[in-house]
Amino acid sequence: MNYSRREFVKQGASGLIVGLTLRNSALQVFAVQESMTRGALPSPRSVPPEELDSWVAISAEGKVTVYTGRVDLGTGVQTSFAQVVADELDVPFEAITMVMGDTALTTDGGKTTASSNSNRGQQPLVRAAAEARRVLLAQAATRLNVPSDRLIVQDGIVSVQGEPSKKISYAEIIGNKRFNTRLKASNPADNRGTALEGTAPLKKGNFKSVGKSIPRVDVPGKVAGTWPYVHNVRIPGMVHGRVIFPSAPGATLMSVDEDSVRRVPGLIQVVRKGNFLGVVAEREEQAIQAARQLRVTWSGGISLPQDKYDWLRHAKRIRTDDTSRGDVVAGIGRAVKIVKATYKTPLQNHGMIGPSCAVADVRGGTATFWSGSQWIQGNRRDLAGMLGLPLDKVRGVWVEASGSYGRLACDDAAPQAALLSQAVGRPVRVQWMRQDEQAWAPMSPPSVIDIQAGLDADGKVAAFVFEGWSPSHSLAESGNSLAWRLVGGNPGYTRLSGGPGGYSYEFENDRTITHYVEELLRAVYMRGPGSYQTCFAIETFMDELATEANADPIEFRLRHLKDPNAIAVIQAVAKKTGWQPRPSFTRSAANRSGIATGRGACYATSGRKGAVIANVEVNMGTGKVRVTKAVIAVTCGRIINPEGMRHQLQGGLIQGMSRSLMEEIKYDQSRVTDSDWRSYPILRFPEIPEIETILIDQPNTDPDGVGETASIPTAAAIGNAIFDATGVRLREIPFTPERVKSGLRR
Amino acid sequence: MKFALRVNGKLQSIDVAPDTPLLYVLRNDLQLDGPKFGCGLGQCGACTVILQGQAIRSCSVRVDAVGRKEITTLEGLGTRGQLHAVQEAFLREQAAQCGYCINGMIMTAKAFLDKNSNPTDEAIRQALAGNLCRCGTHIEILRAVQRAAQKGRPA
The missing domain is CATH 3.30.365.10 (Aldehyde oxidase/xanthine dehydrogenase, molybdopterin binding domain)
Incomplete structure (x- = not known):
């Protein structure tokens, strides 16, 4: 099926969404639902950041859809992004809907980490919005037959200064059509749009939405229980997987006694690939039972030091950075007092309240996965690499997970679900148990x-x-x-x-x-x-x-x-x-x-x-x-x-x-x-x-x-x-x- | 095995093993996504539902132990168009970040306020002491419960 992004935008921006009269978050919800019903779709290798159409689309009703590879980890950026774009574009906040983290629809936004959404994540959105406004004003000038410096914009309506009856809306100018405008990238190697440059100056003041405590668009759905979490994703034909984790990191899987689970109702398959081991069953509790009951022998594993701080001092060094200012020896020489101390910070767990969860559908040489990943593009690349599939045959759809604070920079559940789905030929949902998250999540190192x-x-x-x-x-x-x-x-x-x-x-x-x-x-x-x-x-x-x-x-x-x-x-x-x-x-x-x-x-x-x-x-x-x-x-x-x-x-x-x-x-x-x-x-x-x-x-x-x-x-x-x-x-x-x-x- | 459950005012029939945790029935059979799986051990509160007036951990209750008692999930409290007073208070205080724990916070608060309409701050903290939040939304949640309590208080 030849899937076009515009087709989605048209569908999304027309009757379906408006008819549902959902609030701002509607399109994100819709995008997720669309991915669930249409399943595996070809996903372009990358959505080009230098195309203005990759960032912003305006419907015939004047709704503005903004696309970003960045995601909202529960911090509220889908609201703050919309505030910034609304002001830059001169449209009401309510007109904006955000689509985040879908490899078929959004650019590679880079990782949502290091508190960088509000700077690096936001920059290309602001730039794209300013460029869109500039293009719209230029077209309005032609249509209204006045120089563009006589135009003013309010709430998506362009009018002639002093002649308020001469006006045209953004929707009339471009509704459901492409901008076909290329943005300039100061660094062609940058595939995330952070190096985009434009001719339109960015606003420095007179903000309408920026600076206001606009209520978050996701909270109504969260308090009502209707917000889409990755844990709620359901695909037709979906079955449930659980992973059997090794006895210790580095352990080798010696033997699996499949007879030990033969009587578990609903069991579909025990899946083994190298040291990876999982079970798939019709129902979630059946998969849990099978994972608990399966008799497995492991051998070996890493050995951990008793005193991790002493170990750190003697562990194999990968790299040492050494920088100086001034003259330390002379400084110590003129000191009247020398003070020394040692500080220790332990291994810590991110402690997601909802453990890792993802759904994958790997069939017929294509894969679609739904993940709470903080880096859907990176996780897609790795998942494609692991499965041996070309990048454009893999689509990653971000759906909000439990707050992850860095942990989901590497979503472990999606590749596990993908291996299980590949084995059974059906969409598989994997959710970790609490002990898995405590013991097997990547952690903050000491x-x-x-x-x-x-x-x-x-x-x-x-x-x-x-x-x-x-x-x-x-x-x-x-x-x-x-x-x-x-x-x-x-x-x-x-x-x-x-x-x-x-x-x-x-x-x-x-x-x-x-x-x-x-x-x-x-x-x-x-x-x-x-x-x-x-x-x-x-x-x-x-x-x-x-x-x-x-x-x-x-x-x-x-x-x-x-x-x-x-x-x-x-x-x-x-x-x-x-x-x-x-x-x-x-x-x-x-x-x-x-x-x-x-x-x-x-x-x-x-x-x-x-x-x-x-x-x-x-x-x-x-x-x-x-x-x-x-x-x-x-x-x-x-x-x-x-x-x-x-x-x-x-x-x-x-x-x-x-x-x-x-x-x-x-x-x-x-x-x-x-x-x-x-x-x-x-x-x-x-x-x-x-x-x-x-x-x-x-x-x-x-x-x-x-x-x-x-x-x-x-x-x-x-x-x-x-x-x-x-x-x-x-x-x-x-x-x-x-x-x-x-x-x-x- | 066939069971008939009263959920959010409706009689629902399901066919599952008798030891199936209620949470999986609510989520997977009835597609009620308000209650969440957090630990499966009754330690975090994300799966909380109200069973005949009591806030309980649906991950740790077998479906065959429920009988005909009325189960209320977050979906049964109110809808987006017509939120329950506790949900409304959480919305007004913007008491959610990732929101994964919020089901448990709202359901626990609702059952608590039904029995204690004029609680002290300390009593609210104790009532929520068994519910974990990792985003650090505690202060907004406490304010939301206080707001809901004030709204429900007789004038």
Whole structure:
């Protein structure tokens, strides 16, 4: 079947959608439904980013459809994208519908990671909208027979200034027709549109939608239970698969006793390919039963070190980066005091509430998969590679999953579903069980960081030496899905990211050494990869230095900062909390029972510009830490949706608190032993503090994302507050009651 | 085995093994997607439905244990055109990020507010203590439950 994108747009934009009178999110819902009923369709190798028609389409009714390969992980970007495009195009917000992450319909938007939707993800949409407006105005000028500089646009209606009766709508100009306009790409190698250039200037002010807290388009469906999640995808003829995970990473599948499941009702097939093993059954509970009952023998597996931090120092090094400023030796030489410390951050799990889930339909040399992937194009490429299918025979359709925070940069369920579907010749849905997600998801890798600094006679840092060890945070990405690894022949992946290092203090003499080491367990970035770990180390160390210099911790930080944004966020939180300057833990006669209170500050030195002050209560008997209040200030350029931003910050803070107070993946000699929410607890309602957010708008600066900004500085803010309350310095995450108590005993 | 279930005011007949968890029947047989699979262990709350006034974990209840008791799912509370007061409060407070846990939050809050129309903040936190959210939407959720409680309070 020759499938044309315009055909879809026409269908989508005409009667079907309007007739359903759904709200903004309708087209996304429709796109997903369309993919489910039409199944495997040829998907172009790529949707060309230099074509304006790849980004925007206007229907005869004036509805505007905007296409992006970026996806909304529950952060609200489909709303904020629509706000930005509405303003750039001069149409009402309600006219916009977003189609996201469908390889048949959208450009390769790149990964939805690193809080980059609001900058790199949004740029091409803004550019395309401005170009579309320019083309529409040029055509309006011809049709109305006036020079285009006499035209004004309001709500998609172009009219002649001073002659309001002379007007024409966008729909009349282009409704259901192509723009046929090429955009200029300043970098032809860029296939994501981030290097698009245009002749139309971008708006710098007079926004109608931008800056307003427009309610999110997805929330009505989410509270009503009608929102499409990948977990709800149903294809005609679909059956259910479950995967049998190895006894340990690296284990070899020795034997499978198919007789052990012969009596499971509804069983369709036991599927084995290399070390990949799964079952397919008519019903979901039957597949679960078969997976539990199947007798399997595995052999071997990796061996895991008892002390991961010691292991990091001695593990095989992939690459070492070493950068310096000034003269560290001379700086140490004139120091009056030398301070050294080591900081440890554990393996952590992204903790998706809904475990991995995907549906795949692999038949007749084509494949379609439905996935919550953060990178549908990348996952499509890998899935095609694993199945040995040409790229244009594989279509990936993004459908929202449970919040993933980096974990679904590599969707493991889709390639598993694809292998099972290929074997049984029917569409297969795979959903992981909770223990699978806890033990087999790629995780945030551990790091160990040593810092040494010299303080001069003025209480300033004379030299600063940072050395950190970590596996890359990208190793579970391309080619490294669990299924492809188990089948064998996967190309592996060598991109290095998230190594410790990077900060914005302006020390005169400093040196940063980053060691990327081999994989411990499969890892993928998690909200602030590398920055969360680095910020914890540096911002705890800065507090230690302030104590050594007998200085107020905020004043001490400001001694070493020049960036006005950094100073602004720190001063904003200090002012909001009524911070009284004093060195930390001045109550040397603190009693050793009851509840001790303290305050801690942290500047997001290795993230975007943010600062946090946390207040804690520490139970001196049990060691339990309760965060009572957290205040955060951030700058992120022009604010598109203030409430949306506030919610992102609150969410990031709470997730960061949870990681810092309680989260550490546990393992034995060869495998992760966490299996549920008891063995890997996360923060619950009774422990949620009061949170205040301070949003510093910068209307003249391009927008940036904040998804990571609040998570990064939470650990050190809490740790520093614990020190202020008790005099106990915690240098290892998480800050469990046992660690606090052991500090108190010392 | 054949069962007749009362779901959202309708009698539904299904034919499944008696030990099938209620959640799979609701989702896969009745296509009610409000309740979600989160852990299958009754630990997270994503699968919560109301069984005769009680918020229960549908992943951990066998279908043969339900009998003729009335089951209410998120779909049975209200529709997009006519939201229930608790759903409306969640919408007004924009209390969802990914929204995967929201079914459990709304259903737990509804059953709780039906018994406790004037709760303290602490009581709401305790009522939701068994429901997990990973996006960190807790503050919006707490506000939504407070809003729903105030709306339902007799003047």
